[in-house]
Amino acid sequence: MATHDAGDKSGGLDASVRHELERPQNVGIGMANSLADFNPFRSPSVTMADAIALGTALAAASCNGPVIRFCGGRLDAAGPGPETVPEPEQTLDSHIESFKRQGFTQTEMIALVACGHTLGGVRREDFPLIVDTSAENGFANFDGTPRVFDNTVVKEYLDGTTTNPLVAGVNVTTRSDLRIFASVQNATMQSLASADTFSKTCAALFERMIDTVPGGVKLTDPIDLVENKIGGAALFTSNGSYIFRTNLRRLSENPDRRVTLFWKERRTGRSICPAQGCSAQPQVVFNQAATRLAKLRGQNSFPTYAKFEAQIPVNASISHFWFAVDENDGAGSGSKIVDNGGAQYRIEQDTMLFDPGRTSIVFDTEEVRFRIVVGVRDTEGEESASKVSLKYFRPGPAPTFVPIVKTVELGPDAENTPADGYTFYTAEIPADVTAFDLDGVVGGQTFRQNVFKRNGAFAT
Ligand code: HEM
Structure with a gap:
């Protein structure tokens, strides 16, 4: 500065x-x-x-x-x-x-x-x-x-x-x-x-x-920790059902806390979920770097993560989700609903989905790359071929670290044959990509998904 x-x-x-x-x-x-x-x-x-x-x-x-x-x-x-x-x-x-x-x-x-x-x-x-x-x-x-x-x-x-x-x-x-x-x-x-x-x-x-920045640069409002943060979301198919992953990060630690994930089905027809929504318990409750940081700072309460992985039938899918959080703190306050202030956490579409389950790392003598796989849902009576591309962001090499932004087309995936109503597309990208935007044209409609790398893995 x-x-x-x-x-x-x-x-x-x-x-x-x-x-x-x-x-x-x-x-x-x-x-x-x-x-x-x-x-x-x-x-x-x-x-x-x-x-x-x-x-x-x-x-x-x-x-x-x-x-x-x-x-x-x-x-x-x-x-x-x-x-x-x-x-x-x-x-x-x-x-x-x-x-x-x-x-x-x-x-x-x-x-x-x-x-x-x-x-x-x-x-x-x-x-x-x-x-x-x-x-x-x-x-x-x-x-x-x-x-x-x-x-x-x-x-x-x-x-x-x-x-x-x-x-x-x-x-x-x-x-x-x-x-x-x-x-x-x-x-x-x-x-x-x-x-x-x-x-x-x-x-x-x-x-x-x-905050000493050139005139004309507009800084955001202060970015504070929020009580409830959703992360690591992904929806993809495996062996006949969807896998839906996400986690809920809470600011404070409470070993007695119970967190339940609820969701609603996307597709109408036979309802598989009960009226209040399907539910799942956290797979693991784990603490991350934030915990260490909080401990170093002498705080006796620190963020915890409730990590979920739910199986959802492919004919039901999922349209939105929310959480019930019960602190079990003896105050008898019962469950509090965490639903994005009433707006729900929405899954906008399941027509074009980044697939972390099929995505892999390619080790090669020259360099390491990610083999990105994207599933496109087979739409009935649709004859025109789908087109999927991704625009990736690489932070760029020393000494100037000027970012490299590139668009690549995905091609049909020969390794992953169509399954569970999805056809797969693939492209390889450099290992140092930190984020990409997926753009698809499926059945004449356009779809977009933003994907970010966190802790070495991509999620939405
Ligand atoms: C007259 C003003 C200043 C002078 C002449 C000065 C000079 C230096 C020099 C020569 C070094 C050694 C760098 C190296 O070995 O690579 C250094 C290190 C450092 N300076 Fe300053 N400095 C000034 C002001 C500041 C200010 C205002 C800050 C931050 C508020 C700052 C933060 C640091 C830090 C954190 C290091 C340690 C870097 C490390 O350990 O790798 N300095 N400074």
């Missing part, structure tokens, strides 16, 4: 660093590695700039730091920005001037640098004039707790025990943190000696930092 000019609103957090890796300002493997880490999280709806911003919020959260409000909507710059990233050998005045141009006062600059330099450190290989050979593993940490988001960086500076290479490094010229921290007679640093002030100040400044 150091490319921002608060005057004309140009520059900001727009991932232009992708195009600036050759500059001395971004020297070394640090920037390139971070971009490579963020890259697989991109999709048509998540830009590199959003991934960087989210990385900031998640780094703070997973290192025991404050919760940082996150909004989406950042756009990626097509080319490099101005050469305005501060460097350690520059003067205090030039740093004050630089942060002022970005929209931060001198006091805010001091806090922002202290907050940023609570994690990590400086690499000797990339900064041989700052870090000497005594540094362990060629890395000089900013403070004694390089993986904890706390004010140790401030306290060690104030009590004179700091080994921060930008404060106490051998090279006086590159002691930029010392010049910045000591300005305004240490007053700002003294205020940050309170852990609470440090945490709150950092959260507020980081929110402003990641």
